[in-house]
Amino acid sequence: xxxxxxxxxxxxxxxxxxxxxxxxxxxxxxxxxxxxxxxxxxxxxxxxxxxxxxxxxxxxxxxxxxxxxxxxxxxxxxxxxxxxxxxxxxxxxxxxxxxxxxxxxxxxxxxxxx
Amino acid sequence: xxxxxxxxxxxxxxxxxxxxxxxxxxxxxxxxxxxxxxxxxxxxxxxxxxxxxxxxxxxxxxxxxxxxxxxxxxxxxxxxxxxxxxxxxxxxxxxxxxxxxxxxxxxxxxxxx
Numbered sequence: 001x002x003x004x005x006x007x008x009x010x011x012x013x014x015x016x017x018x019x020x021x022x023x024x025x026x027x028x029x030x031x032x033x034x035x036x037x038x039x040x041x042x043x044x045x046x047x048x049x050x051x052x053x054x055x056x057x058x059x060x061x062x063x064x065x066x067x068x069x070x071x072x073x074x075x076x077x078x079x080x081x082x083x084x085x086x087x088x089x090x091x092x093x094x095x096x097x098x099x100x101x102x103x104x105x106x107x108x109x110x111x112x113x114x
Numbered sequence: 115x116x117x118x119x120x121x122x123x124x125x126x127x128x129x130x131x132x133x134x135x136x137x138x139x140x141x142x143x144x145x146x147x148x149x150x151x152x153x154x155x156x157x158x159x160x161x162x163x164x165x166x167x168x169x170x171x172x173x174x175x176x177x178x179x180x181x182x183x184x185x186x187x188x189x190x191x192x193x194x195x196x197x198x199x200x201x202x203x204x205x206x207x208x209x210x211x212x213x214x215x216x217x218x219x220x221x222x223x224x225x226x227x
Contacts, residue, residue, distance in 0.1 A: 004157075033215075040219070041219065042203070042217050042218065042219030042220055043158075043203070043217045044217075045214065048214065058214075090157055090158075092157075094215070099145055099146055099165050099166070100146065100163060100165070101145060101146055101148070101163075101207040101215070102148065102160055102163065103148075103150075103158075103160075103205070103215055105157030105158050105159070106157050107156060107157050108155070108156065108157055
């Protein structure tokens, strides 16, 4: 049981380049999230999905796009990378069981934009 | 506005000592509160969950408390170990939140030998 897997783990981009981060979960969770984590800022929600074929904006969506074509995958795209997007990106999926909620996180993607 | 505030921002303690981390929230309607541990360079991992009816819950050397009236939670770590050095994040779920989780900024704990 792999849980939540993110690829790649590290990436360096030049300003203006594009890339896609892949998140895959094998727990059949409906909800999936993309966060970025910057020093002193905590985790900030970029986009999220409440099910296959759905996406919604979070707290800091500008400069990012997402897609959830399959339930198990949630893709985060940067169309034209900027240095301000240098960050660590975490994907998570969420389990709900009655009043119990738990988020399961991937190991993170460290992105540097130069 | 739904918010989660954690204190202190950072904490340094000696190995073997106890410590308590605080979490105050203004999330409504409240569903549950979970404490996560995040080791450097890793994703957060759940330590314990508190629902509305629970006051205290232990997980080994970790004990979480919840006061739903004052909207406060604490995480107490007993007999700290070097491996406890990490960030501890308080996360609150609201009922009907459309999947959103409200994160605190975390407390960075350093345990020194």
